Amino acid sequence: MLEIENEIIRRNIMMKKSGILALVAVLLVAVLVFAACSPATPAAESSAPADDASPASSGEASASAADSGKKLKFGEIAHDRALEWVNYGVQNFEYTCEQLGVEPVVIDAQNDMEKVLAGMEDLLSQDVDAVSVYSFSPDLDARVAQMARDAGIPIVFENAVPADSVDRDAVTCCTYYDIGYAAAKMIGDKYPGSKFVYIMGQPGMNITEPYNDGIAAAIADGADTEMVESAPTNWTAEEGMNATQNLIQSGKEFDVIFANNEQIAQGVVKALDAAGLKDKIPIIATGGSPLGVEMLESGDLYGTIAAPTSYMGALSAKKLYDLTNGKAVEEMTYLPLLPATKEEIDQIIPWTPGAEVIEAIGGLD
Structure with missing residues (x-):
């Protein structure tokens, strides 16, 4: 059991x-x-770009940046803010950026080519969406332009026309040939039969050379004057004074002085005054700056060829804004010129930032 x-x-x-x-x-x-x-689970490589994907163009990359809703950031590399021409241009670049809701980042190269390249690297490290650069030299312009292309951002050049081989989206600059032509014509019209000296700026920047060509063309076309001497400077009042003193001491005979900007003209006035020649040698300059307007009003200048750097700075910022938003821009824009005496002061486009400059460039729409 x-x-x-x-x-x-x-x-x-x-x-x-x-x-x-x-x-x-x-x-x-x-x-x-x-x-x-x-x-x-999706493969990790499906979210990564293919190895052979081509980089976006500067227009595509910048347009996508504008569409992303983030605040745009524009860089500018200026020649030397110690110069009135440059400083007022930069102020208008900054002002226009701010009016467009863009953050401006400015690098002052202080007339140092090495600082241009270092400044470009600095701007790219800050992820700027576009950049405007003062033209320096064909080689340097080409290197800076290539850096912008490699980063996929638009680039605009200011102040002078880069070499044809330099890749760029647009240029905003002076027609220095036309300024030289207008200056020689003004001298010949006001002081027929005169001999003048040209106190020039810094050679080698594609600025003083076109001035010389314009002067020669005006004289060939019948301007009743003769250029008997020229002297280079670094665009400052001090060097303008030194160059004028040297000419006076050389015994060279001349009746008129053509100064390459109004800062140089300020130095010329000091040298003439010290030599007892202030009321005997008239001066013609270029610019139309607040200093130049003051000198026209006081009689220290007979005339100036007004070229608004404010227009250049403001329009360069506007071009960058349009480029980053996928809009077409005018590839080459020259500043409007006005041969002005005391009687034409009210027609000069001001250099100080404001609504009048924005209106001059056609508004921001």
Whole structure:
């Protein structure tokens, strides 16, 4: 009897073990089926760009930056803010950026080519969306332009026309040939038969050279004057004074002085005054700056060829804004020129930032 009971117990235990094993098998099958039916996790490389994807163009990259809703940031590399011409241009670039809701970042190269390249690297490290650069030299312009292209951002050049080989989106600059032409014509018209000296700025920047060409063309076209001497400076009043003193001491005969900007003219006035010639040698300059207007009003200048650097700075900022928004811009824009005497002061486009300058460039729409 005991053996029968033990046999029954053994069989019950075996049946329980079999049931447990069957349940485990069913659960394993369910897990495998669920895993097979679950959606696969996307491969990591599907979100990364393909190795052979081509970089976006500067227009595409900048347009996407504008569309992203983030505040745009524009860089500018200026020649030397110690010069009135440059400083007022920069002020108008900054003002126009602010009116457009753009953050301006300005690098002052201080007439140092190495600082131009370092400044460009600095701007790119700050992720600017576009850049405007004062033209320096064909080689330097080309290097800066290539840096902008590599970064996929638009680039506008200011102040002078870069070499044709330099890749750029637009240029805003002076026609220095036309200024030289207008200055020689003004001298010939007001002081016929005169001999004048040209106290020039810094050679080698594609600025003084076109001035010389314009002067020569005006004289060839009949301007009744003769250029008897020229002297280079670094655009400052101090060097303008030194150059004029040297000319006076040389014994060179001249009747008129043409100064390459109104800061130089300020130095010329000091040298003439010290030599007792202030009221005997008239001065013609270029610019139309607040200093120039003051000198016209006081009689220290007979005339100036007004070329608003304010227009250049403001329009360069507007061009960058349009480029970053995928709009077409005028590739080459020259500043409007006005040969002005005291009587034309009210027609000069002001250099100080404001609504009048914005209106002169056609508004911001």
